Amino acid sequence: MNEPEQPSSPDEGYRDDELTQPLSLGPLRPDEQSPRPPADAAQADEPRYDGPRSEAPPAGAPQPGVVQPGASWLPPSSPPAGPPDPWGGYPPPGTQPMPTEPPAHRASAGPRARVSGWVWPVLAAVALVVGVLGGVAGSVAYDELSDSDAPGTVSGGLDDVDTVSLPPLSAEQEGSVAAVAEQVLPSTVQIIASLDGEEGGATGSGFVLDKQGHIITNNHVVESAAKEDGKIQIVDQEGNRYDASVVGRSPVYDLAVLFAEDADELPPASLGRSQRLRVGEGVVAIGSPLGLSSTVTAGIVSSLNRPVTTGESSDDSSYINAVQTDAAINPGNSGGPLVDLRGQVVGVNSAIATNGGGTISGQAGNIGVGFAIPVEQVVVTADQILKTGESSYPVIGAQVQTGVRDGSGARIDKVNDGSPAADAGLEEGDVIVEVDGDRVTDGIGLIVAIRTHQPGETIEFTYERDGEERSAQVELGAEQG
Structure with missing residues (x-):
């Protein structure tokens, strides 16, 4: 196999001393959800200028309106200065665009020129054609979302869906766990999926990605249902249930994207940046631990860039460059959002450290050490899945030891012929100690460091051979997964 993550032998694998586990909840049943309440009145659209248009300004005057840049799915580095313009660049009602120079006076008040009779039928025909073309474009966009080979995919990925990236909380509200919960709970869902053929055998959590009905969760929450074409439902804060399907999964990153066509009115969660986090900063975990929906717990960021691996065997291992937190996380929290105190998602809760204890479900509970997938990786993987239904990850085409954790580096056990590692001159026995200047202490750290990059990127390895650095x-290769 052309993967770096496999140990050189079963005896050298990382599974013997594994301390983390995925959080999906097995046969526990969630509480019965209340029936769907009557639909509320539709919310008013954003304010826009629908009043009478002003007469065109004279020649040389600036034209009203501004060009709006295309929406980007990447979170901005900082909020835009000043409040947004609610009128979208148009003058508000009751105002006129102001010319830079006074209009010239008319020389005389002669009779007005008449419009030829043939102009009106032509204008009507043009308007009809434009209307038809607009309708066709709208139907094409809808078909692109709903009738593709993989339901829920969109050709443009995150650029073609409506995500949110501005913080929902103001500076005055920031820091309040209650305010965070109020904002994010409506965007958090419980996930109920079949497990080994048993309907509702697995429960987890997720959050709303966009206004089109896409949901982010962990792969291990829906993996069994996806393989067996089992039933998957999402449950919102009000107890309403929606049927969902899998758009695509990434076992390597333990992420999945679901599509619930009828859930397009659920509000998307705001996507933040884990790179802004500092150790000691407050965070909030939201989800359905032990089947208890809409549960909120709070804590701090305990560590950043923590290399961990999850899974019960080397075949289903996921390697995470994790955000570590002491916010209470339990089985059933899998896939739910980890949120900063601005109300933005900074990670996806995925694993907990264990001490060998167990719960009624056979899984250990929270001991104050939980791990979340950084939101930056979520964005990259979700974009790939939305475009094609699949995701890719970078490889170097070498096998490294993952069971040795003495801090000396990552030892290469095998280099595949024709692989990126072979092309770069790496050999069996080389010990990788740095990747792009960042220290690597073991095989898990090397795999995590590689997977924070993208296929096709060129990264620098520092390694030791025969005592010489x-x-x-x-140049990273690619595999699907």
Whole structure:
């Protein structure tokens, strides 16, 4: 196999001393949900200028209106300065665009020119054609979302869906767990999926990605249902249930994207940046631990860039460059959002450290050490899945030891012929100690460091061979998963 994550032998694998586990909840049943309440009145659209248009300004005057840039799915580095313009660049009602120079006076008040009779039928025909074309474009966009080979995919990925990236809380509200919960709970869902053929055998959590009805969760929550074409439902804060299907999964990153066509009115969660986090900063975990829906717990960021692996065997291992938190996380929290105190998602809760204890479900509970997938990785993987229904991850085409954790580096056990590692001159026995200048202490750290990059990128490896330190430029390959 052309994967770096496999140990050189079963005896050297990382599974013997594994301390983390995925959080999906097995046969526990969630509480009965209340029936769907009557639909509320539709919310008013954003304010816009629908009043009478002003006469065109004279020649040389600026035209009203501004060009709006295309929406980006990447979170901004900082909120835009000043409040947004509620009129979208148009003058508010009751105002006129102001010319830069006074209009010239008319020389005389002669009779007005008449419009030829043939102009009106032509204008009517043009308007009809434009209307028809607009309708066709709208139907094409809808078909692109709903009738593709993989239901729920969109050709443009995150650029073609409506996500949110501005913080929902003001500076005055920031820091309040109650305010965070009020904002994010409506965007958090419980997930009920079949497990080994048993309907509703697995429960987890997720959050709303966009206004089109896409949901983010962990792969291990829906993996069994996806393989067996089992039933998957999402349950919102009000107890309403929606049927969902899997758009695509990434076992490597333990992420999945679901599509619930009837859930397009659920509000999307705001996507933040884990790179802004500082150790000690407050965070909130939201989800359905032990089947208890809409549960909120709070804590701090305990560590950043923590290399961990989850899964019960080397075949289903996921390697995470995790955000570590002491916010209470339990089985059933899997896939739910980890949120900063601005109300933005900074990670996806995925694993907990264990001490060998167990619960009624056979899984250990919270001991104050939980791990979340950084939101930056979620964005990259979700974009890939939305485009094609699949995701890819970077590889170097070498096998490394993952059971040795003495801090000396990552030892290469095998280099595949024709692989990126071979092309870069790496050999069996080389010990990788740095990736792009960042220290690597073991095989898990190397795999995590590689997977924070994208296929096609070139990264620098610093390694030791025969007591001598060397460097190599490695162009990353790609595999699906």
